[in-house]
Amino acid sequence: xxxxxxxxxxxxxxxxxxxxxxxxxxxxxxxxxxxxxxxxxxxxxxxxxxxxxxxxxxxxxxxxxxxxxxxxxxxxxxxxxxxxxxxxxxxxxxxxxxxxxxxxxxxxxxxxxxxxxxxxxxxxxxxxxxxxxxxxxxxxxxxxxxxxxxxxxxxxxxxxxxxxxxxxxxxxxxxxxxxxxxxxxxxxxxxxxxxxxxxxxxxxxxxxxxxxxxxxxxxxxxxxxxxxxxxxxxxxxxxxxxxxxxxxxxxxxxxxxxxxxxxxxxxxxxxxxxxxxxxxxxxxxxxxx
Amino acid sequence: xxxxxxxxxxxxxxxxxxxxxxxxxxxxxxxxxxxxxxxxxxxxxxxxxxxxxxxxxxxxxxxxxxxxxxxxxxxxxxxxxxxxxxxxxxxxxxxxxxxxxxxxxxxxxxxxxxxxxxxxxxxxxxxxxxxxxxxxxxxxxxxxxxxxxxxxxxxxxxxxxxxxxxxxxxxxxxxxxxxxxxxxxxxxxxxxxxxxxxxxxxxxxxxxxxxxxxxxxxxxxxxxxxxxxxxxxxxxxxxxxxxxxxxxxxxxxxxxxxxxxxxxxxxxxxxxxxxxxxxxxxxxxxxxx
Numbered sequence: 278x279x280x281x282x283x284x285x286x287x288x289x290x291x292x293x294x295x296x297x298x299x300x301x302x303x304x305x306x307x308x309x310x311x312x313x314x315x316x317x318x319x320x321x322x323x324x325x326x327x328x329x330x331x332x333x334x335x336x337x338x339x340x341x342x343x344x345x346x347x348x349x350x351x352x353x354x355x356x357x358x359x360x361x362x363x364x365x366x367x368x369x370x371x372x373x374x375x376x377x378x379x380x381x382x383x384x385x386x387x388x389x390x391x392x393x394x395x396x397x398x399x400x401x402x403x404x405x406x407x408x409x410x411x412x413x414x415x416x417x418x419x420x421x422x423x424x425x426x427x428x429x430x431x432x433x434x435x436x437x438x439x440x441x442x443x444x445x446x447x448x449x450x451x452x453x454x455x456x457x458x459x460x461x462x463x464x465x466x467x468x469x470x471x472x473x474x475x476x477x478x479x480x481x482x483x484x485x486x487x488x489x490x491x492x493x494x495x496x497x498x499x500x501x502x503x504x505x506x507x508x509x510x511x512x513x514x515x516x517x518x519x520x521x522x523x524x525x526x527x528x529x530x531x532x533x534x535x536x537x538x539x540x541x542x543x544x545x546x547x548x549x550x551x552x553x554x555x556x557x558x559x560x561x562x563x564x565x566x
Numbered sequence: 567x568x569x570x571x572x573x574x575x576x577x578x579x580x581x582x583x584x585x586x587x588x589x590x591x592x593x594x595x596x597x598x599x600x601x602x603x604x605x606x607x608x609x610x611x612x613x614x615x616x617x618x619x620x621x622x623x624x625x626x627x628x629x630x631x632x633x634x635x636x637x638x639x640x641x642x643x644x645x646x647x648x649x650x651x652x653x654x655x656x657x658x659x660x661x662x663x664x665x666x667x668x669x670x671x672x673x674x675x676x677x678x679x680x681x682x683x684x685x686x687x688x689x690x691x692x693x694x695x696x697x698x699x700x701x702x703x704x705x706x707x708x709x710x711x712x713x714x715x716x717x718x719x720x721x722x723x724x725x726x727x728x729x730x731x732x733x734x735x736x737x738x739x740x741x742x743x744x745x746x747x748x749x750x751x752x753x754x755x756x757x758x759x760x761x762x763x764x765x766x767x768x769x770x771x772x773x774x775x776x777x778x779x780x781x782x783x784x785x786x787x788x789x790x791x792x793x794x795x796x797x798x799x800x801x802x803x804x805x806x807x808x809x810x811x812x813x814x815x816x817x818x819x820x821x822x823x824x825x826x827x828x829x830x831x832x833x834x835x836x837x838x839x840x841x842x843x844x845x846x847x848x849x850x851x852x853x854x855x
Contacts, residue, residue, distance in 0.1 A: 301712060301713065305713075306717065306721070307712070307717050307720035307721050307724065309720065309724070310712055310716065310717070310720040311712060314712065357682075361678055361679075361682060364675075364678065366673075366674035366675045366678060367675050367678065384655075385655035386653075386655045386656050386720075386723050387720070389650055389653065389655060389656065389678065390650075390712075390716050390719060390720050392682075393646075393650060393681075393682075393685065393716055394711055394712035394716045396682065396685055396686065397685065397707050397710050397711040397712075397716070398707070398711055398712070400689040400703055400707050401703070401704060401707035401708060401711060403703070404699075404700045404701075404703035404704045404707060405700075405704070406700075410693075410699070410700040410703070411693045411694075411695075411699040411700060412693075414689055414690070414692070414693035414699070414703060415690060415693045415694070418686050418687070418689050418690035418693060419690060421686050422683055422686040422687055422690060423590060423596070423599055423600060423603065423679075423683035423686070423687070424590065424594075427599065427679050427682055427683045427686070428595065428596050428599070430679060431596040431598065431599045431675075431676070431679050432595070432596050434675050435596065435598070448595075
């Protein structure tokens with residue numbers, strides 16, 4: 278197997294090059310809007326969702342090229358959620374990946390429109406995928422909509438300052454974070470033409486690592502420095518955000534993240550080429566930012 | 567030919583019934599979000615874009631049923647643009663169709679998320695259209711994106727308080743308003759399986775009535791009462807918005823609107839069943855709200 282860090286680095290480059298071609302240039306009118314979309318898309322993100330999409334495609338016997346458009350659509354959509362979540366009316370975050378958030382670097386109206394533009398562009402990109410464009414669009418729209426990511430963000434805001442409770446934190450994490458990670462893997466499988474058995478295993482893998490990823494995020498928010506993380510830290514607690522450690526404690530959260538990762542890897546073992554998915558899962562729980 | 571007002575009334579009802587089935591119920595979690603999306607979608611809108619989509623489909627020999635999903639997707643997308651445009655960071659409007667705007671009736675975060683949810687749902691609906699889902703999605707995404715509606719809104723905000731100028735006001739109106747009306751008609755044609763000759767005539771028809779529609783809007787903003795219009799009036803001037811009358815004067819704007827309508831109807835005459843499109847064009851320029 279390829280070394281997972283080389284794998285990630287290689288495909289991050291392909292994703293970035295493709296995003297570069299997809300996004301309108303900064304010099305195209307309206308310039309400020311196109312500067313804002315590029316500012317946020319090229320902010321040094323980990324490209325986790327595109328990488329998972331490509332890896333899931335390969336795990337089912339497909340090629341990276343088959344998944345590249347879906348991978349880019351996922352990153353465009355993910356970036357829109359970050360821009361809108363950071364807005365003053367939402368989480369009011371000023372720092373992201375070590376740089377001012379979009380509404381701070383530009384202005385609030387531009388940030389709202391930049392998010393809208395990236396969300397729209399994600400679906401435009403999927404519509405250019407031959408044969409399975411509709412299926413991919415359905416998968417992404419359901420994961421991202423008011424029964425997925427948007428539901429998670431709405432309940433996250435509603436829960437601020439409420440007593441932490443297990444049902445609520447799981448609902449938020451599954452919708453706000455895991456839903457899009459699930460879509461990334463299932464879309465990767467669809468790009469490979471995977472059958473329903475493979476798709477089910479990809480769904481199990483990704484639901485589990487999706488939740489594990491958010492638990493690790495919650496733990497890092499408690500323990501890291503702002504410099505390591507590149508965003509305002511300890512801000513979950515400050516805002517009264519509902520986190521897994523706030524409900525279950527730090528030790529139980531660590532154990533749960535390991536359990537979820539184990540479940541994810543067991544499901545991946547049912548796929549023809551599981552190695553890279555398993556390696557990514559391990560890296561995700563061990564990460565420091 | 568059916569009386570155009572009966573035609574509009576009949577299809578408005580079908581569109582509303584279909585939207586009723588498409589939108590998640592108010593009782594579904596997150597309740598406040600689903601209340602907000604329904605509040606804005608069922609606010610008494612004219613359903614102009616869905617009606618045009620259905621009429622364009624019929625003009626090319628299709629049935630209303632063939633166009634109903636595209637029609638609803640257009641209205642979902644249009645409603646999202648209204649919700650986001652009304653936000654405090656954008657046009658800061660408090661009244662729309664005689665009722666408080668979404669962020670006033672709910673709150674800013676909910677309004678942002680409700681807009682995002684409707685935009686996402688529009689593409690989910692199109693992805694369920696057999697065979698031509700991808701083509702419809704491309705048409706809608708291009709019209710709505712950063713080279714269409716969003717470009718128009720970005721430049722509209724940027725132009726506030728600037729000296730009125732002919733190039734800028736045409737750019738804004740063509741992108742912010744006419745692009746989606748164009749998409750409505752072209753999508754209607756696509757739903758009917760229209761050939762490129764018919765699609766071109768639909769494009770010409772709709773580019774012209776799209777601009778005419780906005781000129782009439784500009785004129786109404788100057789001359790109507792708040793009660794007639796159901797929104798804050800004279801607000802264009804107050805905000806230093808660039809309008810056609812501000813650049814060309816009221817009389818020239820009236821003449822231009824008539825010219826555009828005439829051009830639109832000439833193009834429609836090349837379609838097999840033009841009568842209803844022509845009648846809608848006449849109603850649009852003669853409207854009082």
